[in-house]
Amino acid sequence: MYHQFKELAAVDITKEAMEVGPTAHYVMGGVKVNFDTQETCIEGLFAAGEAATGLHGANRLGGNSLSDLIVFGKIAGEHAASSAKEIEQFKEIPESEIKEIIKDTLAPLSRDEGENPAAVVSDLRKMMQDKVGIIRTKSLLEEALTDLDNLEDRSRVVFGGSGKTYNPGWHQSLEIGAMIDVSRMCTLAALRREESRGGHTREDFPVPDHSHWGKVNSVISMNDVGEMEIGFVTYPPIPSDLKELLDSEDLQEEE
Amino acid sequence: MILGAVTFSVFRGVPDQDGDPFGKMVDYTIELDEGMVVLDAIHSIQAEFAPDLACRWNCKAGKCGSCSAEVNGKSRLMCMTRMDEILEETPEGGAVVIKPMQTFPLVRDLVTDTSWAYKTDRRISPLSGPEDTDWVFSQQEADRVQEFRSCIECMLCVNTCHVMREHQKFDEFAGPRFFVRLASLEMHPLDEKSRIPEIKDDFGIGYCNITKCCTEVCPAGINITDNAIIPLKERVVTEFYDPIAMIGKKLGLRS
Numbered sequence: 195m196y197h198q199f200k201e202l203a204a205v206d207i208t209k210e211a212m213e214v215g216p217t218a219h220y221v222m223g224g225v226k227v228n229f230d231t232q233e234t235c236i237e238g239l240f241a242a243g244e245a246a247t248g249l250h251g252a253n254r255l256g257g258n259s260l261s262d263l264i265v266f267g268k269i270a271g272e273h274a275a276s277s278a279k280e281i282e283q284f285k286e287i288p289e290s291e292i293k294e295i296i297k298d299t300l301a302p303l304s305r306d307e308g309e310n311p312a313a314v315v316s317d318l319r320k321m322m323q324d325k326v327g328i329i330r331t332k333s334l335l336e337e338a339l340t341d342l343d344n345l346e347d348r349s350r351v352v353f354g355g356s357g358k359t360y361n362p363g364w365h366q367s368l369e370i371g372a373m374i375d376v377s378r379m380c381t382l383a384a385l386r387r388e389e390s391r392g393g394h395t396r397e398d399f400p401v402p403d404h405s406h407w408g409k410v411n412s413v414i415s416m417n418d419v420g421e422m423e424i425g426f427v428t429y430p431p432i433p434s435d436l437k438e439l440l441d442s443e444d445l446q447e448e449e
Numbered sequence: 450m451i452l453g454a455v456t457f458s459v460f461r462g463v464p465d466q467d468g469d470p471f472g473k474m475v476d477y478t479i480e481l482d483e484g485m486v487v488l489d490a491i492h493s494i495q496a497e498f499a500p501d502l503a504c505r506w507n508c509k510a511g512k513c514g515s516c517s518a519e520v521n522g523k524s525r526l527m528c529m530t531r532m533d534e535i536l537e538e539t540p541e542g543g544a545v546v547i548k549p550m551q552t553f554p555l556v557r558d559l560v561t562d563t564s565w566a567y568k569t570d571r572r573i574s575p576l577s578g579p580e581d582t583d584w585v586f587s588q589q590e591a592d593r594v595q596e597f598r599s600c601i602e603c604m605l606c607v608n609t610c611h612v613m614r615e616h617q618k619f620d621e622f623a624g625p626r627f628f629v630r631l632a633s634l635e636m637h638p639l640d641e642k643s644r645i646p647e648i649k650d651d652f653g654i655g656y657c658n659i660t661k662c663c664t665e666v667c668p669a670g671i672n673i674t675d676n677a678i679i680p681l682k683e684r685v686v687t688e689f690y691d692p693i694a695m696i697g698k699k700l701g702l703r704s
């Protein structure tokens with residue numbers, strides 16, 4: 195950090211003040227996995243690391259991400275390998291689905307004009323920072339959901355330039371959809387969770403609610419008509435041998 | 450503070466049928482803000498004019514070694530090169546010239562194929578120390594190889610070295626980056642293997658005539674020539690050309 199400040203801003207942080215600001219650092223929550231195998235609810239699809247969930251609660255303890263991805267990456271890899279070995283015949287993928295995926299993937303390249311994807315990504319980032327940032331309120335979160343609809347419309351007609359070789363504009367065009375999905379999940383979960391906990395702070399609900407929200411996790415899935423749906427699940431009580439290791443402050447959710 | 454409008458002359462192109470770069474320099478004029486680095490300027494160009502301008506980058510912190518390019522003819526990391534410094538060296542009214550590394554095969558625009566580095570790395574025998582991994586050595590011994598561990602594998606040194614750039618000795622010469630790696634292994638306090646014969650024959654250390662151009666461009670500040678290459682050259686001399694050592698060897702006094 196000393197080196198970077200010195201090189202990039204000509205600031206000696208041992209002598210002068212440095213500017214500090216918040217930034218998105220980690221996604222808490224992720225794809226729900228079976229804790230023994232790291233398999234998701236889609237058979238044969240495994241997840242580990244920051245993309246998966248299960249280890250960190252409402253906040254991640256600093257420095258625990260690397261150990262997370264090493265430990266659970268190994269478990270995921272081993273189970274993925276053994277489950278792959280058991281497959282005798284791969285399921286047939288309908289030709290029409292393959293064609294559809296190819297068409298969608300090539301769509302940003304097939305247009306002659308359209309908005310630069312960078313503009314949509316930049317507006318998405320700014321909107322999420324302003325409305326789903328550090329201090330959240332119901333009204334801003336609701337506004338964010340509407341803004342996401344507009345950004346999604348814009349994202350469907352971007353033009354990422356031409357060429358399939360190393361074309362960052364094309365890649366960005368393909369990523370925006372996923373960025374909007376993750377943004378919408380964050381917003382939806384933040385709107386419904388009417389308490390403050392870990393990295394989630396609601397100005398309109400400033401304290402933790404251990405008796406209700408402390409006992410539930412939000413699970414977002416796609417419903418039959420392809421829309422995002424949020425549900426809530428409780429989790430089993432902490433086993434007594436682990437309980438012994440925790441301070442009373444860490445056990446408020448259990449009461 | 451706004452630094453004003455600045456023109457960049459950027460290489461745009463792809464390899465031709467023989468794999469040689471085929472393209473042209475394209476001018477883009479953008480507004481610069483205070484504190485921008487060259488990579489920020491490239492991102493502005495992508496966002497405003499050319500989403501398909503290919504540029505490899507990852508950390509924007511001088512740690513991943515992805516964003517190597519030639520800026521105003523000098524090999525540098527785009528993310529660690531400040532625009533205010535670049536403007537000082539650019540002639541008044543002239544364009545800032547950005548080209549891909551010239552020593553490696555072109556992929557597109559500013560992106561080159563550096564896979565040679567992976568192949569060369571695999572030719573080097575890895576660290577081979579005691580079975581029991583509870584290794585103990587003094588801080589002083591660690592300090593000696595620590596410098597070499599700060600290599601970010603940006604390949605700027607290889608790009609600059611005339612043995613590669615003018616004479617394309619990719620098969621016969623390991624290049625400065627890999628002498629840094631070889632030195633870190635050879636000088637490791639617990640490593641039990643000697644790579645000196647390979648350093649002489651397979652990795653062609655004799656081609657290096659100590660011009661120090663590699664050291665000049667290393668963004669990690671590694672003293673490549675003085676601390677890695679020269680000591681390895683000395684070891685080669687001692688092993689193969691030192692008459693006293695040769696007699697000692699014959700008499701079985703040295704291995």
Ligand SMILES: Cc1cc2nc3c(=O)[nH]c(=O)nc-3n(C[C@H](O)[C@H](O)[C@H](O)COP(=O)(O)OP(=O)(O)OC[C@H]3O[C@@H](n4cnc5c(N)ncnc54)[C@H](O)[C@@H]3O)c2cc1C
Nearest residue numbers: 218219220221242243244245246256257258259260261263
């Ligand atoms: C600034 C910063 C500092 C941090 N410091 C620490 C720290 O000190 N200690 C700590 O423990 N944690 C730290 N973290 C968190 C930690 O670094 C990350 O959580 C961790 O690296 C995530 O690793 P991962 O393998 O799960 O995912 P990633 O490292 O994000 O890997 C995902 C990979 O998937 C690839 N990918 C994405 N899309 C596709 C696709 N469509 N097809 C194929 N590949 C794809 C990406 O290119 C990437 O290589 C820090 C994070 C940040 C941002």
Ligand code: SF4
Nearest residue numbers: 610657659660661663
């Ligand atoms: S010192 Fe040796 S390795 Fe470095 S640039 Fe000169 S010839 Fe190449």
Ligand code: SF4
Nearest residue numbers: 600601603604606667
């Ligand atoms: S030695 Fe320096 S210039 Fe060469 S690859 Fe490593 S960091 Fe880059």
Ligand code: FES
Nearest residue numbers: 507508509514528
């Ligand atoms: S982007 Fe990582 S070193 Fe420049």
